[in-house]
Amino acid sequence: MDNPASRTSSRSPLARVAIFFVFVLPVVIAANLAIWASFNQPHEAEAWTGEIVGFSYSPYQLGQDPTKNVNPTREQIESDLKLLAGTVQAIRTYSVIRGQEDIPDLAAGHGLSVAAGAWIGTDEKRNDEEIANLIKLAPKRNVVRVLVGNEALLRNDLPVSELIDKIREVKKKVWKPVSTAEPPHIWLKHPELVKEVDFIGVQILPYWEGIPVDRAVDAVFERLDELHRAYPDKPIVITEVGWPSRGKIIPRKPYPGIPEAELSGEAVPSLVNQATFLREFLNRAKKADLTYYVMEAFDQPWKAAEEGAAGSYWGIYNAERQPKFPMAGSIIEAPHWRFWASIAAGLALVMAVVFMLRRQHVETAGVVIFTIMTQIAASALAWAGLSVTGLYLTSVDTFVWSFLFLAQGLLLIVLLAEAIEFVEVIWTRHGERHFEPFEKAEAYPPNKVSIHVPIHNEPPEMVRETLLALSKLDYPNFEVLVLDNNTVDPAVWQPVRDYCAQLGPRFRFFHLENWPGFKAGALNFGLKMTAPNADIIAVIDSDYQVSPNWLRMMVPYFAKEDVGFVQSPQDYRDRHESMFKNMCYWEYAGFFHIGMVQRNYFNAVIQHGTMTLVRKSALEKVGAWAEWCICEDAELGIKLYRSGYDSVYVNHSFGRGLTPDTLAGYISQRFRWAYGAVQIVKHHWDALAPWARKGGLTPAQRYYFLAGWLPWFADGLALLFTIASIGLSLFALYAPKMVQLPVAAFLIPTIGSFIFKFVRSLLLYAVRVKDCSFIESLGAGVAALGLTHTVAKAMLNGMITTSKPFIRTPKCEDKPPLAAAIIQVREEAVMLTLLWGLAIAFFLNQDFSDSLSRLWICVLLVQSVPYAAAVLLSFINVLPSLFKRTKKEPSGALSPAE
Numbered sequence: 001m002d003n004p005a006s007r008t009s010s011r012s013p014l015a016r017v018a019i020f021f022v023f024v025l026p027v028v029i030a031a032n033l034a035i036w037a038s039f040n041q042p043h044e045a046e047a048w049t050g051e052i053v054g055f056s057y058s059p060y061q062l063g064q065d066p067t068k069n070v071n072p073t074r075e076q077i078e079s080d081l082k083l084l085a086g087t088v089q090a091i092r093t094y095s096v097i098r099g100q101e102d103i104p105d106l107a108a109g110h111g112l113s114v115a116a117g118a119w120i121g122t123d124e125k126r127n128d129e130e131i132a133n134l135i136k137l138a139p140k141r142n143v144v145r146v147l148v149g150n151e152a153l154l155r156n157d158l159p160v161s162e163l164i165d166k167i168r169e170v171k172k173k174v175w176k177p178v179s180t181a182e183p184p185h186i187w188l189k190h191p192e193l194v195k196e197v198d199f200i201g202v203q204i205l206p207y208w209e210g211i212p213v214d215r216a217v218d219a220v221f222e223r224l225d226e227l228h229r230a231y232p233d234k235p236i237v238i239t240e241v242g243w244p245s246r247g248k249i250i251p252r253k254p255y256p257g258i259p260e261a262e263l264s265g266e267a268v269p270s271l272v273n274q275a276t277f278l279r280e281f282l283n284r285a286k287k288a289d290l291t292y293y294v295m296e297a298f299d300q301p302w303k304a305a306e307e308g309a310a311g312s313y314w315g316i317y318n319a320e321r322q323p324k325f326p327m328a329g330s331i332i333e334a335p336h337w338r339f340w341a342s343i344a345a346g347l348a349l350v351m352a353v354v355f356m357l358r359r360q361h362v363e364t365a366g367v368v369i370f371t372i373m374t375q376i377a378a379s380a381l382a383w384a385g386l387s388v389t390g391l392y393l394t395s396v397d398t399f400v401w402s403f404l405f406l407a408q409g410l411l412l413i414v415l416l417a418e419a420i421e422f423v424e425v426i427w428t429r430h431g432e433r434h435f436e437p438f439e440k441a442e443a444y445p446p447n448k449v450s451i452h453v454p455i456h457n458e459p460p461e462m463v464r465e466t467l468l469a470l471s472k473l474d475y476p477n478f479e480v481l482v483l484d485n486n487t488v489d490p491a492v493w494q495p496v497r498d499y500c501a502q503l504g505p506r507f508r509f510f511h512l513e514n515w516p517g518f519k520a521g522a523l524n525f526g527l528k529m530t531a532p533n534a535d536i537i538a539v540i541d542s543d544y545q546v547s548p549n550w551l552r553m554m555v556p557y558f559a560k561e562d563v564g565f566v567q568s569p570q571d572y573r574d575r576h577e578s579m580f581k582n583m584c585y586w587e588y589a590g591f592f593h594i595g596m597v598q599r600n601y602f603n604a605v606i607q608h609g610t611m612t613l614v615r616k617s618a619l620e621k622v623g624a625w626a627e628w629c630i631c632e633d634a635e636l637g638i639k640l641y642r643s644g645y646d647s648v649y650v651n652h653s654f655g656r657g658l659t660p661d662t663l664a665g666y667i668s669q670r671f672r673w674a675y676g677a678v679q680i681v682k683h684h685w686d687a688l689a690p691w692a693r694k695g696g697l698t699p700a701q702r703y704y705f706l707a708g709w710l711p712w713f714a715d716g717l718a719l720l721f722t723i724a725s726i727g728l729s730l731f732a733l734y735a736p737k738m739v740q741l742p743v744a745a746f747l748i749p750t751i752g753s754f755i756f757k758f759v760r761s762l763l764l765y766a767v768r769v770k771d772c773s774f775i776e777s778l779g780a781g782v783a784a785l786g787l788t789h790t791v792a793k794a795m796l797n798g799m800i801t802t803s804k805p806f807i808r809t810p811k812c813e814d815k816p817p818l819a820a821a822i823i824q825v826r827e828e829a830v831m832l833t834l835l836w837g838l839a840i841a842f843f844l845n846q847d848f849s850d851s852l853s854r855l856w857i858c859v860l861l862v863q864s865v866p867y868a869a870a871v872l873l874s875f876i877n878v879l880p881s882l883f884k885r886t887k888k889e890p891s892g893a894l895s896p897a898e
Helices: 013-039 074-084 100-108 124-137 160-173 184-189 191-196 213-230 271-288 301-307 337-358 364-388 395-426 460-471 490-503 518-529 550-559 579-600 616-621 632-642 663-683 699-734 743-768 774-786 788-800 826-844 851-878
Strands: 052-056 088-092 113-118 143-150 178-182 200-204 236-241 292-294 448-455 478-485 507-512 534-539 563-567 612-615 646-649
Touching: 013 337, 013 364, 052 292, 074 088, 074 100, 088 292, 100 113, 100 124, 113 124, 124 143, 124 160, 143 160, 143 236, 160 178, 160 191, 178 236, 184 191, 184 200, 184 213, 200 213, 213 236, 213 271, 271 292, 337 364, 364 395, 364 743, 395 579, 395 699, 395 743, 448 460, 448 518, 460 478, 460 490, 460 507, 478 490, 478 518, 490 507, 507 518, 518 616, 518 632, 534 550, 534 616, 550 563, 550 612, 563 632, 579 646, 579 699, 579 743, 579 774, 579 851, 612 616, 612 632, 632 646, 632 663, 663 699, 663 788, 663 851, 699 743, 699 788, 699 826, 699 851, 743 774, 743 851, 774 788, 774 851, 788 826, 788 851, 826 851
Parallel strands: 052 088, 088 113, 113 143, 143 178, 178 200, 200 236, 236 292, 448 478, 448 534, 478 507, 563 646
Antiparallel strands: 534 612, 563 612
16 A cells, blocks of 8 residues: 555566667657757848948947937947948948947948938937037048938928928038938928938838738839839939848738739748848849948847837847848758757756656556657747847846746646646556455444534535435444534524434534634534544535445545545535536546546545545544644645555545535635645645655655646636736737737747647546546536636635635525626636737737737637636526536436546
8 A cells, every 4th residue: 555556567667768768768859859940941042242332320239228318439339330341331320419420430440431310300409419410520531421310200200391491401511412211102292302302312111011021122122113203313322221030020011013912921020031131132232233221230129119129120230249140051040949949858858757767657658648748848938938039128028028937937847747647647557556445344343433514504404414314324333423613593503403313312413603713623623522432533514415335335444554534535416407517516526536546546635524534543643623724624634644644545436415506606615725725835835845855745745735736826827927918918009019929928828738738638537537428528627717717816815825714615505696697707707808808909900910919819819718618607507597407317326436
C-alpha cells in the first residue's frame, strides 16, 4: 500500500530510457525545430548594391523625445552622420532648432548634402524661430533645398494661405529651391500651393494606404505619374518613401489607379516586407533617375505617441544604430529565431526528461505524448518572447509584458500539470492501491462507528429520509449523532429531534445555539459527545441516503493500523429531475472517477466531508476539525497525511445525496471549495511547497495537492487575462493607431488553453467516466465552464483575505424565478456583454479589419465562453420545463465506478 503506481511498461527501465533518448527525444526535438525553420524561411528579394540618394533623418535616440525637449547631443549627431556617410548621398531634416541647426555643418564634414526642413505647427513662436534659422542655413554650400513644414496641412495645423505666406517669406531671402512636404492628395487638392513652390515635395507611403507590399512600389510610381499628369512642368522630389518593420497591419483600402482585384492582402509591417519594398524601390528609382529620401535612417521610438504603433519602426537602422537587414542576399524576418527555438527545445527537453525519469509507471506512448506537448507549450512561450524582440517598450509596456510573460509561465505550469494527469490516466496501468468493497471480513471485529450528521436549517423531511436510511445499516455496532448547528426556527429542528427519539437510543440529537466554528465547530462538539468505545468517526451530509452495506464493506480497511481515513465518492440521486441537475451530476463525477482515482494510486486523495470514515484516535491526534477553515474536511486529510497516516479510496457508491437546486447554490458551494483550497495552501505551505523537505508529506502528495488545485489558480489568472484584454481592447478602440494588439501573448493562454482543456476533458470522460455519453460529457464541460468566474473570484479573494464565513449549500429549494436567470449570474452577464460588445466593435471598425485583429476577436470570443456557459446554465436552471429530462434514473442505481 505504500508503493504508489508500481506498474511500469513491459520493457525494462533501461530499454525505456534508451528508446527515449535515442529515438523519441531526438525525433520530437527535430520535428519541433523543423516547424520553427519552416516559419522562418529566408526570403529572397532583388539586391541593392548602389548608394542611396537620401535618407530622412531624425537624430533622436532611445530615451530622447522632442515633445519633452530631450534632445540629442552634437556628438551623437556627429556619430550618426559618420555612420551614414558612404551609404547615402544626402539627408533630409525636419527641424533646424534644438541642436539640429548644426546638422548642415556636421554633414558637410562627411560629404553629405542636406535638404533642410523647418517644422511648422500651431506654435507661432516656434514657427518664427524655425523659419529664421532655415533662412540662415540655406546659403550653406551643402544645403541643396529647403522645406517649409512637413505635413502641416495634413495635420490641419494651419490653413493653406498661411503656409503659402511662410513659403513666400522664405523664398524672398533664399536662393535655393523651396517647397513643403505633403502627401499626394494634398498637392492635388491645392494647385495654388503648387504655384508657390519650386518643386513638389511629396510623401508617398503605401503602407498607410493599406496597399499590400507586392503592389506598394507600383503604387509609388502610379502616384508620381498622377502628379506628373496634373502638374507636368513642376519638378517632383519624394521627401518620404518607405515601409515599417513593425506595427499595426493596415487593412486593404480602395486605391486610385489599381484594380480592386489586384489588391489582395493587407499592408503588413514586417522586416521582410520593409527590405523587399526598399530594395525594389531603390532599383526602380535608379532607373527612373528619381530624387528621393527614404523614410528613414534610424528608428524613432518617440514617434509611437504621434503616429501609432508603426511610427517607431521606419528606420533602416534600429534605434541602437544597427542595420536591420542586409541590402543583398536573403532576408529573415526573425534573425534570432534559432536562439528562441533552442530555448524552447531545451526547456521542453528538461521537462520531458524529468517526467520520463520520475514517471516510470507511464507507458512509452504516454511519454511520447507528453514530450510532444512540452515542445508545443515551450515553443508557444518562446514564440511570445520572440514577438517582443526588437520592440521599444515604455515603462508601462514593460510592466504589461512582464505580467503577460509571468502569467503565461504560470499557465504553462498549470497546463503541464494537467497534461501529466492526462497521460497518467490514459497510459498507466496500476497494480497496487486499487481498493474494492469488502464482501467478507469476518476476521475484523466490528469496531463501533459514531456517525455524525451535521445539519443547519435543513428541511425536516429530507433529514428524516437520511436518518431512516442510517437506521437500516446492516452493521451491528454504531451510533448516530445529529448535530443541529444554530438553526433558529424550532419548527425546523424540533421535528428532527422527535424523529431521532422515535428511532431509538442509537440516535442522539443535539441542538446547538450560538455555536461557533460553523460545521467544523458542530463536528468538534460531536467528537466530544462520541461514545468512549467508538473507534471510528463517520460523517455524512444531511441529504445523503446511505446503502445498508456501507459500514460493513468499508470499516474493515481500518484493520491496517496506519489507515487514517477511508473514503468513498459522493453520489447523487436526483439527476433525472432536470437537465441542470444532470449536468451538475456529471461534472461532479469527473472529479470522483478521474481525479480521485488517480490520486488514490499515490495515496493523495482529497478528504471530502461526506461518506468519509476517520479513525477517531487519528482525528484527536491531529487536533480535530479546523474551525478556521471553511473546507475543514480537505484540511483534515492533509493533517492526517502529515502525521503519517494512510488513506483508502474505494470508487464505489454507498450513498447518494441531492445536487443543488439552483445555480446560486451550485456557485456558492464551488466558491467555498475554491476559497478553502487557498486557505489550506497558505496554512500548510511549509509542507506543500515543492522545495519542502519536511512536513510529513511525500513528494507525490505534495505534487497532487498542488497540481489538483492549480487549475483553480489558473482560473484566477485567466480572469486577470480577461480584464487585461478588456482594458487593451477599450484603449485600442479609443486610439486605434496607438495600440499594437499583443495577440501572441494571448493566443496560448486563451485559445490554446481552451482547446487543450476541451479535448483533454472529453478524452478523460470517455476513458474513465463510464455510462456518460458524449452529450453528457459536453454538458459536464458546460457546467464546469459556468463555474470558472466563481472559482476565479474565490482564488483571488483567498490570496488577499484570511477568512470567509462558511457558505452552506442549500437543498430542496424552490426553483428560481425567470428573473434569476440573469440575477444569479449578473457578474458573468456583464463580462459576457463586455466581451461580445468589444468583439462586435472590432468587427465593425474598419481600423481593425486586418487578420491580426480578427485573431484578437477570436481571443475575446474564447474568453467569453465561460461567461456564456454560466448564463446558459442559469437559463437551463430557471427554465426546467424547456430542459427537463424525460428518462428517469432507475431507483437505487449507483454512479458509474471503475
